[in-house]
């Protein structure tokens with residue numbers, strides 16, 4: 575299913591939760607809506623689902639208008655299903671019956687006889703790896719298994735659009751990684767379009783075809799995971815997604831002069847807004863520490879954490895905190911003064927800095 579959102583606005587009283595949202599998705603696309611708590615992700619998802627009506631603008635599903643200021647097609651008349659963070663399972667109903675209920679009550683599901691119904695239930699439970707649990711009640715399942723049931727229930731009637739609201743946030747870290755693979759598999763098998771809300775950039779980067787980064791009710795950037803990570807267009811995207819350090823200074827063509835220095839850092843891939851604002855975003859792994867040299871920017875190591883393949887350092891650089899990740903074969907100590915510069919091996923710019 576394709577979705578088109580035009581100039582969408584949503585007010586709660588005087589508070590504007592969505593501000594002029596525009597978006598077009600293509601058939602079968604996996605879209606992640608990524609942003610911090612309160613930025614409007616769930617509000618946008620609820621409007622797509624039909625649980626809530628817009629204050630302005632329009633939504634089209636497969637080219638047909640489903641919502642505007644004056645009309646709102648209800649969720650059951652949109653060929654979609656939703657998966658919630660809370661699982662939303664019925665405690666008295668076993669797993670098989672959850673799927674059966676979903677198959678019987680979805681408007682767009684063809685009518686099945688009881689043999690076809692049982693085959694479909696088994697097929698769906700096989701996809702999510704729950705065949706042996708079909709007679710259990712939700713209370714007899716782990717968190718991960720419960721979320722598999724809610725995924726199974728959502729995909730059972732083969733909706734053309736799946737809306738997922740932080741479906742993994744109630745699971746522990748290891749299970750979340752495993753469930754990412756499950757959701758990717760489900761996307762591949764069902765070919766449904768997916769809109770997936772998350773505040774976890776790892777999830778969005780790992781699964782989505784395109785990511786919409788939202789902040790304060792607005793879209794900051796839309797792009798593939800690679801575009802969002804490698805070429806952030808705003809300071810918000812650079813820090814929220816890439817955890818970038820924002821160095822202040824002045825740009826002249828492709829050369830950046832950090833504030834208070836005569837250095838020249840070269841970079842040919844920074845977007846217009848950074849150049850205008852005099853900012854050079856560098857992710858922790860794009861910075862290199864070396865023994866202190868006078869002609870380079872210097873900082874003092876405040877903290878050092880061992881992380882397996884890397885040390886994570888925080889430095890005080892002229893009163894600002896800078897985070898740097900370095901391989902463990904180069905080690906510096908807390909209190910040491912070191913030089914910092916853009917990394918020419920891992921950085922965006924493969925050319926040597928001009929200094």
Ligand SMILES: Nc1ncnc2c1ncn2[C@@H]1O[C@H](COP(=O)(O)OP(=O)(O)OP(=O)(O)O)[C@@H](O)[C@H]1O
Pocket residue numbers: 586589591609610611612613614615616617618773
């Ligand atoms: N029914 C409502 N009435 C008033 N304000 C609301 C309502 N629903 C949401 N809001 C406000 O709209 C803003 C966006 O909320 P929303 O739930 O969309 O955020 P979110 O990005 O999904 O956050 P989270 O990640 O914490 O779920 C918030 O400031 C919230 O308080």
